[in-house]
Amino acid sequence: MKKLVNSPVDVVEEMIEGYVMAHSDYMSQLPTNKRSLVTKKTDKNRKVGVLIGGGSGHEPGFMGYVGQGMADGVAVGNIFASPSPDPILEVTKSIDQGSGVAFLFGNYAGDVMNFGMAAESADLEEDIEVRKALGTDDVASAPKEEKEKRRGIAGEFFIFKATGAAADFGYELNDVMRVAEKANAQTRSMGVGLTPCSLPQTGEPSFEIGDDEMEIGLGHHGEPGIEKGKLESADRVAERLVQDILADEPLTGGDEVAVLVNGLGSTPRMELYIVYRRVQQLLNELGISIYRSYVGDYITSLEMGGCSVTIMKLDEELKQTVDHPVDCPMFVQR
Amino acid sequence: MEITAREFKTYLKNVITMVESEKDYLCELDRKIGDGDHGITMSIGFQAVRENLDHELAEETDCSKISISVGKTFLNAVGSSVGPLYATGFMRGAKQIKKKEVLNDQDVIAFWIAFGNGVKERGRAEIGDKTMVDTFAPFVDALEANGKGAEDLSTIFREAVTKAEEGMHSTKKLISKKGRSSRLGDRSIGAQDPGATSAYFLLVTFLALIEDLTQKAG
16 A cells, blocks of 8 residues: 555654644643643643543544643654554653552553553652553444453544543542443443555555455554455445444433544544444434544554444533634644 | 673563564464454564663663663553563563573573563463463463473473463463454454464573573583
8 A cells, every 4th residue: 555654664653743743832741751741831720730642543643632721731652553662651751740640552562561561660769659541432343341441543533522621620649530430331332444554564454455345443553354345335334333332222202412533544534424324313313422533544554444433422511612722733622 | 601791681682573473364364363463462562672782771680680671661662461471471571580691491481471461460371361371371381390300491481381281372372352353252363362472482582592592502
């Protein structure tokens, strides 16, 4: 596949350089680690630091969500690979104001180990209290009774948003984590893949799929999903995704939700809105109202084709977090 | 047998060469059950180790310090799940050979037992989970069973690496229980685990060093 890069080995470093140059009013790169980025804009009420991170290749995830109202800092890994403990620890030291730091990341073996090692070092070497909340929103990745094994996909956006807002409300670490965990518990996603992406270093497609096929339940690194089938219409796909999400967490008339239809990288907004249309129709038919909706590329997989649907069930507190304004380089909400 | 710091570094350089030549194969294995980057990750990590060997470690003669530095360098370069796993192996191994400039047979055996056990502990995986533990665990068992015996290191290590190879091949018929591939369920059957494969490369490269040194001595 064609890529607009210089050398495949430099893509992450050069992306970060460009990002910091383009958004120098928002971001700074720590002198101690070039994979550690922190915000220049912080709400004055905020006591608890919010750290996000993961592999690159998911832009705007994750560095695009560092700024006012969301995360204070990010540790950037190689493509689709967890960052190592060092950049995580450097960000932690930089954003801690003495009230502790929340680590938010997706539930993947590598992230669990690296963020875990960084949290241990923060505690033992720096005396910083760290708490972790893992995104486990992908209903296709494990059955309901093994929810703790599920991976995090686009629903992580809602977790970052809710946690960032809770931090801006001036909450202490315990309450910030309570909101983070509630946001994750109330959030469910499922995706569909149409075309693979390719890593710059190999150029090989991340999975094999026929021209007339789709993969339901695909992971956002191209991990195979739960079934491969003939490509269907946007309405049928939307119905399937919503149906599986609701089967996992039944919603009833009167419930209010936030919805995210997320593009995986190369799917046009046109198609995402066609999917969104059917999602809203389905939910409205059940008497469920959509409190706020998001449609676009929020957490991608390089140039993968396809989308995911995420539904977060809201209570009064989560509604406040959804409404909270955000000003980040790749996401603004007034 | 005695392995000097210089020979330990030769081993690491041989691993770097091995990883480069098997990079595409490891990626191909990973594409079947993961995200297809295991070869790249190993290459990024060991290229950083090469830099480390050429510069910071160029004059280092303490085998444990070399091992610690290699582990840290690998971890920082890759993160991922492989980073903490192999880094823990190198660190735990280093503990067994503190301040040694020359490794004898028992040092080598202790190093590799600690290495394999370190990976297992960090990954919290068991035999049969379709991970690098399927390579390391039978290897460690063989070293523990035969390590105190009368046979020479070359024979003991060769037998252990044979067990490692069997372990690696056994991952083909297993259902993955750890890491990204564990979401595949039955669909992971038939594919050899890339981590178990790179683990085998690490071990078979060390066996080659031992056999080479044995030959020279003989």
